[in-house]
Amino acid sequence: MALDVELAEIRDFLGSHPPFEALSPDELTAITPRLSIVYRRRGTEVLAAGERVGELLVVRSGAVESRDEDGALLERGGAGTCVGGGALAAEVPQPVGVVAIEDSLLLAMPAAVFHELLAQHPEVSAHFSQRARALAAAVSVQRTHRAEGGGRAVLRTRARDLVTRTPVSVPATATIREAAEVMSRERISSVLVTTDDRLVGILTDRDLRTRVVAAGASPEAPVTSVMTPDPVTGHPDALALEVLLELLRRNIHHLPLVVHGRAVGMITATDLLQLEHANPVHLVGEVAKAADPAAVAEVARRLDELVSSLVRQGTTAHDAGRVVTSVGDAVEQRLLGLAEAELGPPPVPYAWITLGSRARFEQALGPDQDHALVVHDDHRPEHDAWFAALAERVTDGLEQAGYPRCRGEKMATNPSWRLPVTAWREHLLRWMTTPTPQAVMESSVFFDLRHQYGDGSLTAVLRDLQRETAPRSPLFLAHLAAHACTRQPPLGFFRGLVVDRSGEHRDTLDVKRGGLLIVAEIGRLHGLAAGSPATGTLARLEDAAADGRISAPLAADLRDAWEFLAHLRLVHQAERVRAGEPPDNHVPPASLSSFEQRHLKAAFGVIRDAQSAVAQRYPVRTLS
Known part of the structure; x- marks a missing residue:
């Protein structure tokens, strides 16, 4: 009797998740006894990349994720997630590895049963074919990211990518003449001035013209008397676009790139403006x-x-x-x-x-x-x-x-x-x-x-x-916490997507108000509580995790959720622009693939979990 109850529960579970919801109750009852149960501990491999798949795995409880060979997240899912179906349907090796990120129970469906379903139900076959295409597309996008170099990748060019030589410097004890000789010999328009390898100044061609030649300064005077002390600097990881903006804002032409006080490179306005038009x-x-x-x-x-x-x-x-x-x-x-x-x-x-x-x-x-x-x-x-x-x-x-x-x-x-x-x-x-x-x-x-x-x-x-003040203001933080928990992600009780039912944005959901803004509010709360100097959401989450304000796994999940939602909005806005419509944040779930819908549900689920963690850490209930 107990076995019958367990089989009925598994049958009902399968029938509530795609693509098995397309099967009749009798068909579900027939295949359920042919399944077995597999257990995987958190952090263990569920399916290896390149492995020949012998059975379909369906997550009964727990959660799994797949990443490419460089560790970039491709998909994450909980109960109902199918593992290996695309490869099994196409009879090819598994393209990416899958790992349990929670202790997980999985239902294992033998290949023979799986192929019977595909033959009998075109909609089931179409489901797994679509998943295989979506996963292949995700892997392709990640490979494209890694393969980008110069040219069209200029939008993502970092300052370090423009550095073509090690920085040239002279000691602070050098004379103006010695510094000028180095600039002439090296054919450069500026030279860094250092003390014990730490940057203290910069001398440029303009300085030589205005502060030495025009002012009649002696070439034997110390270079420190005409250099620009404590020059504006940049970080090697800054976008080239941000560096150009800094040069324009300051009306300067040279920017040393510095890490921990030591110069690691130099870029100029000319370097930046030579990028493609x-x-x-x-x-x-x-x-x-x-x-x-x-x-x-x-x-x-x-x-x-x-x-x-x-x-x-x-x-x-x-x-x-x-x-x-x-x-x-x-x-x-x-x-x-x-x-x-x-x-x-x-x-x-x-x-x-x-x-x-x-x-x-x-x-x-x-x-x-x-x-x-x-x-x-x-x-x-x-x-x-x-x-x-x-x-x-x-x-x-x-x-x-x-x-x-x-x-x-x-x-x-x-x-x-x-x-x-x-x-x-x-x-x-x-x-x-x-x-x-x-x-x-x-x-x-x-x-x-x-x-x-x-x-x-x-x-x-x-x-x-x-x-300085925010970390010492618990009532203020509690109000911020309450504000971060007020707006809920558009996710129903059974983890279905909740769309607007009427009005201008009917059958859409707002990924900004229902997702991105909530993550920003959570990041703001934890960042201010940790005394973080950052203003960006992802940087605040990183600082908060380092300070113990939020667990590292939850911070990582929030970063992934933010990136996915922001990318979804970016693609949606680009499509509206191409269609001649004004950009907005209202994405129709019906326009998304099942792969994207699963990611969307997972992202909203992470945000809901983060709100629960906020409510537990900060006394939001005491404010009413």
């Missing part, structure tokens, strides 16, 4: 040369085409967000420069800060504006007209360039978001030390901030205050 580096260069806001907007309209190119090249969502954000930064900075040129110099120093997804380097197409102005405390009431005019010109220019105004008025045009630094400090302290749910919800975007233009020291005051 049809890429974001060139786009940023054109924005920087635009003569007026209309010209800026004209260049910015090519961003849609850029995103389509990113999708075609298989760029990761993380890298795509950085590229799109960097173009947006260039637009914003050029508009600020044009506004200053029109209005004249500012009456007091100020900082323009960018907020939200732009600050996190996670922008996609169609984002609204989020920014604020931090004004020096020497500000007087009569100065506000200048800053109000600046804010209006830049906000209007951004709107022309395709960035809609924020419906919540979180923009520098709002006097409440255009304040002296002391007033901002008071706001931040109040939000963090005596928070209210409404205030935290309205101000949460301000906790993703990044300096954009002007006096960086003003931004640093607020950024440092956040980093």
Whole structure:
């Protein structure tokens, strides 16, 4: 009797998962006794790459994942996931390895039973054929990522990829003549100045012209007297696009690449601008040369085409967000420069800060504006007209360039978001030390901030205050936790996808509000609690895991979920652009393959688990 009950449970389990839901109850009853049960401990191999598959495995409980030969995640699934079906159907070796990521029970269906099902049920055969094609496509995409070099891969070019020689340096004890001789001999336009291998300065051709020849300095004077001390530096892993933006922002032509104080390379504006024409580096260069806001907007309209190119090249969502954000930064900075040129110099120093997804380097197409102005405390009431005019010109220019105004008025045009630094400090302290749910919800975007233009020291005051105060503000963190748990992923009780049933977005789900924003809120919470200096979601999760705020496996799962959802949105937006429709975040699940739908459910499930972990760690229930 007990055996009959167990067989009935297995029959009902199979009948609730694709593709076995296509079988009749009698057919399910007939095949159930022909199955066996296999157990795999967490971390053990379920199916090896290259293995000849002798049976179909169906996850009864637990979870498995498949990765390519370089460890890139291809698929992850829980109960109902079929393992080896595509290879078994095509009678080819298993293309990728599958590993249990939890203690797992699997139902094993002999090959003879499996092939009987394929012969009798075309829909079952079609299911496994589609899975095989989807897996092959995923493997192909990962191989394309690895195979990309120069040329079309320029969108993903890192600063280190542009370094063609080891950096040339002279000691700080050298004379100007000695430094110039090194530059001449090595045929370079700049030389680094070091003390004990640590970078202390840079001497360029321009310095020799303006500070030595024109100023009549003695060639025997120390190089330290004419070098630029503590020069602006970059990191080798920065995108080439970000490096160009930094050069344009600072009006410099050389950027040493530094790791732990030691120079590992040097790149110049010429290195960057020699990259192929049809890429974001060139786009940023054109924005920087635009003569007026209309010209800026004209260049910015090519961003849609850029995103389509990113999708075609298989760029990761993380890298795509950085590229799109960097173009947006260039637009914003050029508009600020044009506004200053029109209005004249500012009456007091100020900082323009960018907020939200732009600050996190996670922008996609169609984002609204989020920014604020931090004004020096020497500000007087009569100065506000200048800053109000600046804010209006830049906000209007951004709107022309395709960035809609924020419906919540979180923009520098709002006097409440255009304040002296002391007033901002008071706001931040109040939000963090005596928070209210409404205030935290309205101000949460301000906790993703990044300096954009002007006096960086003003931004640093607020950024440092956040980093120092947030970890010591448990009530504030509890409010952030409650906010992160308020919005639920569009996943039903039985882990089905929940779509809008009416209205403009009927039969779609919002991957931004139902997924990406929740991950960003969780990352913000844990990052602030850990005192992380990062603003990006993935970097915050990494810092939080290192600090013990979140388990390393859950942080890894959230990173994978974020990357998948962001990539899904990127592809969806590119398709809408190609169809002549405005980009949005509303993806119709019916347009996705079963492979993608399974990933989507898994991603939303990870987010739901992360929300549960947040609710357990922070006293969200005590706030009601």
